[in-house]
Amino acid sequence: MKGPLDPVLRRVTSPAVVRHRVAARLLRGVAAAPVLPTRARVTLAKRLRSGMTRAGWPPAEARAALAAVARTVDPDTRADLLMQEATGELKAGRTPPHLTEAVRAELDAADAAYARGDRPAAARRLHRALRTLFHRALHFDHLTSPLADDSAAFLAPLRDSVVGRRLLAPRGRSVPAAPAPTDRPLRLLLMTNGNDHFLREIRDRYADHPGVEFRYLHLADDPVAAPLTRRPDAMAADPVLGGSEYGEQVERWLRPHLDWADTLFVDWAVATAAMVTLVDPGDTRIVVRLHSFEAFSFWPHLIDFTRVDDVVFVSDHLRDLATAVSPDLVGDHAPRLHVISNAMDLHAYPRPKEPSARFTLGLVGISAVAKDPRWAIEVLRLLRAEDERYRLLLVGDGPNPAAGEAVRQYQEALDADLAELEPAGAVVRVGQVTDVPEALTGIGVILSTSVRESFHCAVVEGAASGAVPVIRDWPFFAAREHGAHTLFPAGWVVRTPAEAAALIRAETADEGRWLAAGKAAAGHAIATWDWTVTRRGFDALLGLDDPTAR
Incomplete structure (x- = not known):
């Protein structure tokens, strides 16, 4: 009107x-x-x-x-x-x-x-x-x-x-967590809701560990818990109201799980963790793992960290950001903080490279604006200005324009780039793949062009495959003490597209140098981040021996 x-x-x-x-x-x-x-x-x-x-x-x-x-x-x-x-x-x-x-x-x-x-x-x-x-x-x-x-x-x-x-306001707990039992296996409950991609190795290890009685609960599969996870309004309201019917519903659902578990491990600091800390956990030890997305959401502000014993981060720079965002993560009543890399089995990735891989850049995972694939395209343009053998492989689906106007605008600009470069074969879109190690055989240089990452499994997997890693110093963290520049070897990290192009030209100047750089990258990745290494951190966190070390 x-x-x-x-x-x-x-x-x-x-x-x-x-x-x-x-x-x-x-x-x-x-x-x-x-x-x-x-x-x-x-x-x-x-x-x-x-x-x-x-x-x-x-x-x-x-x-x-x-x-x-x-x-x-x-x-x-x-x-x-x-x-x-x-x-x-x-x-x-x-x-x-x-x-x-x-x-x-x-x-x-x-x-x-x-x-x-x-x-x-x-x-x-x-x-x-x-x-x-x-x-x-x-x-x-x-x-x-x-x-x-x-x-x-x-x-x-x-x-x-x-x-x-x-x-x-911290509500704390009535009693401290009890020490791990010495006369029976540890009762470990692993709980999540949503993405369970980072749990496979952890689940497999503790489901078969002789020192663990293991249970796993995905809240989306629980008819009582699933509707409760969709009530962030009620989670925020409970402490303001001084208690609520919603809080009582969470208590009735959660209490039997707390009564059984010695340790409750919550993956992702989202709705599940917020629900868990609405309840006094008694003497059950509470462990929460925070990835990356959560730090930029309201979820950490709905979690009472005085009811959490341990918080796990996948990198130092994520820990630094999370403690700045949530001051309750530091101080006298704060939980213990741990940095343990993502659980990844990297031994499937080293495979012979295709002959064309030397001049093929790969970007695996482009579903979010934060991945910034246009930065990769700028690197490609600089390379092709001198040598048209270089091309870029985009693996995965792009951002969803329906998610928001800013996403639509970014995708529109990306589409214009692709319309210019795809007809000449300079850029190839692969889409989603089920066999990532096989897809990586055609990639000789693995890129991380993101503005932010907590760890970036895709680039580590690419390095393990023998591709040369070229990692943008993620701008969200570049000026901080920790970031890509401290997580990865200095020779892998660049600041600008021009620096990236120069590094790629140098490392692919001849086949021998390229193969040697890829072999060194694979060796470092597997020795540093393979599950055979990182599982020790999880065992130590849970107070367990490594049965394979006997």
């Missing part, structure tokens, strides 16, 4: 200075109209903003419409207006310039509700603030993240608010 200001706005199209003057007058008129009820002013401001957008005004000018009115209304209405505007920006794939202001307004309204005793309203607003702070458009659909740039500033609104502090 058209608003009464549409005819005016359609006529005000240029020049920019005129638009600014007209906008300022209109906004002052709407904001300073005390004779109009709040609802009328809000409705008029929304129509003004909508009309400005349709008339093609810059987003910053149109955005001012709601911001001006937001300064003149009650706190609840102000929060609703600012959050609505922020949500619109996020849906459009943009980072709202007033994100912090909107989240603070929402949390101020939550605090006011909490102060007047309306805890359900406070919990609802807290959940909306969390969903906005950790919207995928902020952290997953772009090549940067405000959380990675300055986690303290980004999370300040949450930590400064009353309801935020209530959410993050």
Whole structure:
């Protein structure tokens, strides 16, 4: 439906200075109209903003419409207006310039509700603030993240608010975890929900370990737990409400598992871990493994780490980020922190390379914007400017444009690159493969072009296959103490596409050098990250002997 200001706005199209003057007058008129009820002013401001957008005004000018009115209304209405505007920006794939202001307004309204005793309203607003702070458009659909740039500033609104502090308040446990039994096998319950890709070797080892009585539970297969995992709103509400029916449901489901297990190992610090720490674990030892995605989500803020005994990370740089994001991971009552690499059986990967592999770059896994395959294409262009034998193999499905506007825009740019390079055979898309070791026989240089990774199994598998690793110093961590530059040998890591192209030219200059570099990479990968090595870390974590070492 058209608003009464549409005819005016359609006529005000240029020049920019005129638009600014007209906008300022209109906004002052709407904001300073005390004779109009709040609802009328809000409705008029929304129509003004909508009309400005349709008339093609810059987003910053149109955005001012709601911001001006937001300064003149009650706190609840102000929060609703600012959050609505922020949500619109996020849906459009943009980072709202007033994100912090909107989240603070929402949390101020939550605090006011909490102060007047309306805890359900406070919990609802807290959940909306969390969903906005950790919207995928902020952290997953772009090549940067405000959380990675300055986690303290980004999370300040949450930590400064009353309801935020209530959410993050430690509840602790009634008794410490009991020591591992010495007169019977360790009762180990491995629990996850969702991706179990990183659990195969761990499951196989402890299911057959003579010192372990093993159980495995995937919550998606549990008729009681599965619906509970889909209630992050209830998880956030429970500590604000001071207890809830939801918390009691989790207690009834979880208690028999806690009564049986000596150690509960939760893979992924997501819904499962949040549910587990809603409950006092008694003397059961709780271990949680945090991968990467979780650090950029609201899940760590729903987990009470004072009820966790041990947290496992797959790399030092991920541990550093997680402790910055979740201060409860350090301090007197914090869990023990461990760094243990992902469990990978690498012995299947060394195979003879195809003759064409020397000039074939490979990027395995391109399903997320963070993988940044366009960086690989820039490297390829630099190489082909001097030698057209180089080509790029893309293994896996690309980003899903339906995930969000920013993803669609990235995929559109990638498609333009591919339309230019594919006809000449410079880029070949393979799609998903079931036999990764076989696919790697055709790849002589394995790339990691991501802006962030926790570990990057694909590049380690490529190295184990005898491909030469060329790893971008992941920008999210490049300026930090730890990152790709400390996880991998220095000779594998580069900062720019030009450095990557120079390294590739050098390592593929002749067949002998290329084969020798690949053999050295395979030796390092298997000696450092194969399951025969990393399983010792898991055995030590669980207090178990290695039965194969006897």
